Amino acid sequence: MSNEAEHQLAPSAPDALRPKRHPILIIVMGVAGTGKSTLARELERRLDMPYVEGDELHPKANIDKMSAGIPLTDADREPWLQLIRTTAEHMAAEQQADPSFSRRPGALVTCSALRRYYRDILRGTYKPASAKGGEGEGEGEDGRENSPRLPGHLDPPEPYRFPTYFVYIKGEKEVIMDRISKRQGHYMKPGMLDSQLATLESPEGEEGVVVVPLDTTTEEQADIAMRELSKLLPEPL
Numbered sequence: 089m090s091n092e093a094e095h096q097l098a099p100s101a102p103d104a105l106r107p108k109r110h111p112i113l114i115i116v117m118g119v120a121g122t123g124k125s126t127l128a129r130e131l132e133r134r135l136d137m138p139y140v141e142g143d144e145l146h147p148k149a150n151i152d153k154m155s156a157g158i159p160l161t162d163a164d165r166e167p168w169l170q171l172i173r174t175t176a177e178h179m180a181a182e183q184q185a186d187p188s189f190s191r192r193p194g195a196l197v198t199c200s201a202l203r204r205y206y207r208d209i210l211r212g213t214y215k216p217a218s219a220k221g222g223e224g225e226g227e228g229e230d231g232r233e234n235s236p237r238l239p240g241h242l243d244p245p246e247p248y249r250f251p252t253y254f255v256y257i258k259g260e261k262e263v264i265m266d267r268i269s270k271r272q273g274h275y276m277k278p279g280m281l282d283s284q285l286a287t288l289e290s291p292e293g294e295e296g297v298v299v300v301p302l303d304t305t306t307e308e309q310a311d312i313a314m315r316e317l318s319k320l321l322p323e324p325l
Contacts, residue, residue: 109323111180111194111250113173115210117201117291118257119284121268122302123309124198127257130310135325137192138179142199145171159283162203166216169209172199177212180250192325194250201254202287207294211252253320255313256291259302296320 114137116128125141132139146154150164176195183189201207208214265281291297298316300309318325 109193111183112321113176113180113194113210113250113252114196114255114317115201115207115252116196116198116255116257117207118259118302119200119202119264119288120281121264122257122259123267123306124200124257126306127255127300127309127313128196128198130306131255131313132196134310134314135192135196137194137196138183139196140172140175140179140198142168142172142197145175154280157280159280159287163218165206166209166218169199169201169206170216170218172197173210173212177250200284201291202284203289204291204294207252207254207291211296212250252296253317254291254294254297255317256297256299257302257309258290258292258299261285263302 114131116124116131118124128139128141131137146168150160150168153160153164176197179195180193183191183193199210201210205214209216261281268281292299298313298320300312314325
């Protein structure tokens with residue numbers, strides 16, 4: 089048999105020998121109306137990465153307040169932010185333990201992430217007092233579990249092993265207000281934008297943050313995010 093024929097018949101390297109990529113958490117962030125979900129879905133398509141809509145993890149009490157036009161407080165947001173981080177950690181741990189998992193490991197999440205310390209909760213480097221002393225045990229008043237339960241044989245990755253990156257959609261108030269006013273059926277009311285903008289502490293200059301402009305197409309936003317994230321990661325996206 090010729091060398092060429094032998095090469096053609098040679099089996100490809102088994103999956104077990106292929107290098108595994110480390111799980112990462114990507115947060116698409118910004119105030120309401122900036123198109124976080126739209127950009128996240130485009131990044132999900134490009135990265136083949138599990139996606140979580142952060143708003144879906146809000147407890148009913150938070151949704152009721154926002155639906156009534158009442159801004160959330162830090163005390164309202166802290167358990168929600170901790171739940172987002174815990175959910176992503178559990179996803180990453182389960183992916184690492186599943187030999188059949190073939191997507192890009194980690195999680196892609198949408199979240200407003202308005203303040204610096206909110207982002208530290210999402211990074212896993214700060215645990216709010218409301219999350220201490222009972223995390224993952226029992227249910228909240230609305231019947232939702234305080235955090236997802238992880239099988240005992242799995243351990244969530246530490247922050248340094250599960251790094252977090254933020255894609256910040258930056259835009260002008262007038263443009264955002266116009267976008268919110270045109271949305272149908274969303275609990276976020278236009279009048280709450282002022283509260284979010286007042287709460288926002290820009291992440292620009294923080295480690296692991298890339299900025300994309302609001303006033304461009306989703307495809308161009310995704311191009312910028314992919315290019316800038318690739319510069320931050322130690323391995324290809």
